[in-house]
Amino acid sequence: MALPAPQPLRPRPTQWPYRADPPQRYWGNYERYQQRGGLVDLDADIAGFVGHGNVGDIARFYFFCLAFDQICKDGIAGDLAELGVYRGETAGLLARMARRMGRTAWLLDTFAGFDAADLTGIDGGQSKQFADTSLETVRALVGEDSTRFVAGHFPASATGLPENRYCLVHIDCDLYAPISAGLSYFYPRLAPGGFLIVHDYSSLAWEGAEKAVDDFFADKPEAIMPLPDGCGSVAIRKARSVAITEAGALGSLGSSWTLAQGDAVRHLLGPGWSGVESWGVWGVGPAHELRLRLAAGASDRVLECDVELAVAVTPGEHFVDVMVADRPVARWQFSVGANRGIRRAVLPPGPPGGEMVLRFRPQATLRPCDHDRTKTDNRPLGMALHAVRLAA
Ligand SMILES: C[S@@+](CC[C@H](N)C(=O)[O-])C[C@H]1O[C@@H](n2cnc3c(N)ncnc32)[C@H](O)[C@@H]1O
CATH class of the missing domain: 2.60.120.260 (Galactose-binding domain-like)
Known part of the structure; x- marks a missing residue:
């Protein structure tokens, strides 16, 4: 039986009416934003973010900015972490925000690309990628202030992390095994209300990423929220306490968590x-x-x-x-x-x-x-x- 003819690639729709508007707080209401102690410095922050791979993915940049704003507004304690740094474009933004917020950004990667041990199962068809980087070049780009680099294969490299709370964790390592391990490690350490963002979920390019997220959140109280960025990130916010209605010497429970x-x-x-x-x-x-x-x-x-x-x-x-x-x-x-x-x-x-x-x-x-x-x-x-x- 003849295979169906391949469909022509649809060009990336970047012009009006497809182009997204920036959030108003960063332009029309920027003065009001600054008066309220706004964290984001649009021109300075966007420069490092779009150095190489993120050009055009401005929705991703704005989501990070809004997440940091909300962390400050809600007073969510804890450090920042990224699993999957590559050349440091998203890591640079996390490190900048960590400096402004008085926190530490923990940046984890092999700094030598995918590990062969992870290219199995659902990711058996993927090839070795992201080796064209190094800890030294990322360190030079991102800086060292308020930043800690944890080089090595995750999850073994987690021994280099202190027992910590996190207000924002970004998992961007494409493959099933490290994403699963990252979720298992960081989810319990996420502060109530903290953001957990996983890249590549809905792009249809990385089946392992989608499956790792679906498997992990199948039995969690939080559900994932898809984001309209280029590679289909998803985010959750860690559930917060639910008030107990009936107080007493002995515990009373309801059907809410x-x-x-x-x-x-x-x-x-x-x-x-x-x-x-x-x-x-x-x-x-x-x-x-x-x-x-x-x-x-x-x-x-x-x-x-x-x-x-x-x-x-x-x-x-x-x-x-x-x-x-x-x-x-x-x-x-x-x-x-x-x-x-x-x-x-x-x-x-x-x-x-x-x-x-x-x-x-x-x-x-x-x-x-x-x-x-x-x-x-x-x-x-x-x-x-x-x-x-x-x-x-
Ligand atoms: C897509 S890149 C990250 C891109 C980066 N977040 C950005 O947007 O600029 C994926 C990274 O995940 C890292 N990675 C994948 N599996 C890993 C593992 N098991 N341990 C540590 N790093 C891993 C790779 O080395 C690679 O640098």
Whole structure:
């Protein structure tokens, strides 16, 4: 059977009416923008961004500018990171903003192009690319002030990062394996309200990028937002705390996600947890308890938890037993590729209006300092809780 004739390439529509307008705050209302302490200096910032590969992709530039403005407006704490730097065009913009915001930009790349180990599976047909760069040339372009370069193959290179919070993470490394690894590493470390931007999702040029994002966000509370830039980036903003409506000595839960941050979750926590942090809370030691109060007569309620298991950074299958009154109600499974996600347990009927204690028993704990000698954290970490809800 004859193949259909190839379609002629459609030329890039760059003229009116296809050309996008710049955001008004950067031109018509620029004075008002500056009076409000505007961060962006349009002419200076655009120059480095369009040095080579980003010419024409001005929508991408404006999205970064608006994201930085929103981070300042919302007061989102944390550093900036980019996985996939190449020649430093987007990295240069991140570094500039980090200087103005008093943060650090962490820039990760092999600085020698794709690694052969990543050119497998869905990316088996891709060729080695982006080797025409070097750490020295990027350093010269981007500068060193408020900037840290982390050279090497990711995720192994993540050992060069401190345990950190991020307000904005840009993942631009095209291939399934490093994008998946980048999402697994940075998502839990993203500050509430922080931006996570992944390049190449909807361009139809990088199947691995699209699949890595779809796989990762399939079980997360946040959904992706497509952006109208040249290579089809997507973005999410990390979910923030949801207020609990009914206060009390024992925890009450609703069908909305309650993020395990700040005061929202403190009243649910029994023994076996470390201090609540800005992203959630680590369970420590052999058992961690949640104390819930279910509505009178409630039965077959499904508890959903967004959880992460510390020991699941080591090979093999790892388990957490979920118990109610010493009776097992679920066994949750984790592994290196699935050490974070939503897990469910059907709760037995509780005493009407009374307390139900859920006990999570990880089969093993992990002390970060034993696993990675650059770390000083010696807590015996079990299962981390990021968010919890009763499914409707
Ligand atoms: C498209 S380029 C980045 C372009 C850059 N963000 C820009 O817009 O100017 C992709 C980069 O990802 C890097 N990369 C891909 N896989 C990687 C991995 N496993 N570890 C580190 N860097 C990787 C490549 O070396 C390459 O420089």
